[in-house]
Amino acid sequence: xMTEQLLNENEALRRQIxxxxxxxxxxxxxLAQAYDQLVPFLQDSQIDLDSAQDLSRxxxxxxxxxxxxxxxxxxxxxxxxxxxxxxxxxxxVHLQSVRRVVSLLGVEGQPxxxxxxxxxxxxxxxxxxxxxxxxxxxxxAVGVGFHDIKRExxxxxxxxxxxxxxxxxxxxxxxMLQEMNxxxxxxxxxxxxxxDIQRSIQPVKPPKIQHLEVDAVWEPAAQVGGxxxxxxxxxxxxxxxxxxxxxxxGVPAAIAAVALHTSLRTALQLGLAPAEVLRFxxxxxxxxxxxxxxxxxxxxxxxxxxxxxxxVANAGHTPxxxxxxxxxxxxxxxxxxLGVPGSVExxxxxxRMKPGDLVVCFSDGISEIPVGRSVWGYDQIMASVPxxxxxxxxxxxxxxxxSSGVRGRKPRHDDETIFCVGFLQ
Amino acid sequence: MQIKQRVVNHVLALRxxxxxxxxxxxxxxxxxxxxxxxxxxxxxxAHTSFIDSMGLSSLVSALKLAxxxxxxxxxxxxxxxxxxxxxxTAMDKVFATASNVQSAMEMAGKHDDRTAx
Numbered sequence: 232x233m234t235e236q237l238l239n240e241n242e243a244l245r246r247q248i249x250x251x252x253x254x255x256x257x258x259x260x261x262l263a264q265a266y267d268q269l270v271p272f273l274q275d276s277q278i279d280l281d282s283a284q285d286l287s288r289x290x291x292x293x294x295x296x297x298x299x300x301x302x303x304x305x306x307x308x309x310x311x312x313x314x315x316x317x318x319x320x321x322x323x324v325h326l327q328s329v330r331r332v333v334s335l336l337g338v339e340g341q342p343x344x345x346x347x348x349x350x351x352x353x354x355x356x357x358x359x360x361x362x363x364x365x366x367x368x369x370x371x372a373v374g375v376g377f378h379d380i381k382r383e384x385x386x387x388x389x390x391x392x393x394x395x396x397x398x399x400x401x402x403x404x405x406x407m408l409q410e411m412n413x414x415x416x417x418x419x420x421x422x423x424x425x426x427d428i429q430r431s432i433q434p435v436k437p438p439k440i441q442h443l444e445v446d447a448v449w450e451p452a453a454q455v456g457g458x459x460x461x462x463x464x465x466x467x468x469x470x471x472x473x474x475x476x477x478x479x480x481g482v483p484a485a486i487a488a489v490a491l492h493t494s495l496r497t498a499l500q501l502g503l504a505p506a507e508v509l510r511f512x513x514x515x516x517x518x519x520x521x522x523x524x525x526x527x528x529x530x531x532x533x534x535x536x537x538x539x540x541x542x543v544a545n546a547g548h549t550p551x552x553x554x555x556x557x558x559x560x561x562x563x564x565x566x567x568x569l570g571v572p573g574s575v576e577x578x579x580x581x582x583r584m585k586p587g588d589l590v591v592c593f594s595d596g597i598s599e600i601p602v603g604r605s606v607w608g609y610d611q612i613m614a615s616v617p618x619x620x621x622x623x624x625x626x627x628x629x630x631x632x633x634s635s636g637v638r639g640r641k642p643r644h645d646d647e648t649i650f651c652v653g654f655l656q
Numbered sequence: 657m658q659i660k661q662r663v664v665n666h667v668l669a670l671r672x673x674x675x676x677x678x679x680x681x682x683x684x685x686x687x688x689x690x691x692x693x694x695x696x697x698x699x700x701x702a703h704t705s706f707i708d709s710m711g712l713s714s715l716v717s718a719l720k721l722a723x724x725x726x727x728x729x730x731x732x733x734x735x736x737x738x739x740x741x742x743x744x745t746a747m748d749k750v751f752a753t754a755s756n757v758q759s760a761m762e763m764a765g766k767h768d769d770r771t772a773x
Binding site: 355476478528545546563572 | 686692705709710716717723747749750
């Protein structure tokens with residue numbers, strides 16, 4: 232009985248093996264047939280890569296060949312050059328995600344890698360990457376992506392992508408480099424425009440007003456920052472001053488700086504108090520800033536030149552430093568920056584200045600000058616102004632000299648803006 | 657900077673060690689870009705040794721992302737360096753904080769209970 236059962240099981244297993252072998256033969260034949268069909272296509276199709284358009288065309292061809300929904304070329308970083316990731320359609324998958332997958336190509340000579348990549352906007356997608364080798368080294372990777380993450384990726388898919396990639400590997404890298412250069416040029420032009428916009432709103436001269444002395448400096452970073460400062464005389468003769476710092480860079484940040492600058496200046500001209508000026512700016516621009524993934528720190532002050540009364544309101548900006556009767560005071564932000572979620576009900580700080588008193592307002596480009604693994608900090612700004620300093624211009628010069636000494640020959644990492652106000656005899 | 661991550665019940669919990677600044681914040685952006693499911697973010701910042709204005713900006717972006725999903729960003733036990741910057745910029749009024757990760761997870765759960773239809 233036992234022997235008969237074993238014989239039956241053996242027979243069943245033998246039949247299963249035969250069936251699997253038959254299936255394997257059929258699959259092998261199918262694969263060979265598919266590959267034979269692809270060879271003429273590979274040999275006949277012209278793939279010349281001379282421009283960014285050709286690169287898109289090449290990616291498109293590979294996508295068509297394997298029925299992919301997306302495609303891309305990833306150029307590995309080299310000395311002095313960042314990694315680049317060009318896709319069709321544009322920006323379908325984050326470069327960082329691709330970097331992680333492509334790094335597996337170098338592991339044990341993987342001929343191709345498959346991975347599911349998540350993307351907040353597009354959802355998850357299935358990707359297949361094959362290497363681009365130049366002079367024996369991995370220099371780039373070509374990928375195809377599918378929305379259907381359960382799609383079966385056949386060996387022929389990888390072979391096809393690989394074969395098409397091998398034929399153009401040299402041109403591919405050159406074209407990617409060319410496109411990177413074009414993008415860099417456009418980026419530089421965009422930054423130049425942003426710089427011009429930002430420069431256009433900085434005051435040409437500080438205000439001249441009886442009993443008050445104002446001196447200021449605005450030094451833009453090589454890469455455009457978002458600092459701006461301004462002033463306005465109020466209807467009652469008080470001097471209104473403000474400084475803003477937009478968190479982003481480039482044209483959007485520069486335009487936001489212009490808009491906010493105009494709003495704050497207008498509000499000051501209307502004679503509003505500092506907290507009201509900030510509220511006005513917040514009402515006008517918070518939603519726009521927030522929608523643009525930007526935010527802006529802002530500090531606004533009003534000084535009555537007749538009495539020396541000063542009031543300050545600060546939304547997320549670096550502290551305003553006041554030297555009143557030889558003692559330094561630090562007036563901090565009472566509300567977060569404009570554009571950050573949450574209501575803006577700023578508090579007003581007030582004091583009466585005496586002759587010789589000073590106000591120092593600065594951007595984080597000054598307080599965050601790198602010093603080793605830390606930053607300069609506003610304590611050092613106060614320490615850099617000698618006790619005997621009595622004028623705004625002397626205070627400004629002292630801070631500039633100290634900050635230059637700290638920065639050394641390193642380029643500015645951010646815009647550096649300072650204005651100082653002195654109350655005169 | 658080093659980021660360790662885990663996801664528990666739609667809460668993405670990150671431990672951010674080291675410097676969160678312009679040069680390193682792409683790491684945080686990449687982690688957030690890869691996460692499409694989490695409603696809440698819990699950032700353990702006990703060992704975040706430094707944060708600059710760009711780092712702050714990335715926290716604000718994370719907060720906006722969490723709120724756009726009906727969730728919240730909760731900062732856990734920010735280091736003295738981070739706490740000082742948050743206070744200086746009045747951002748301490750913006751972010752919810754917790755003393756440890758467990759408390760932050762419970763806060764996220766309570767938030768869900770309150771906002772459930």
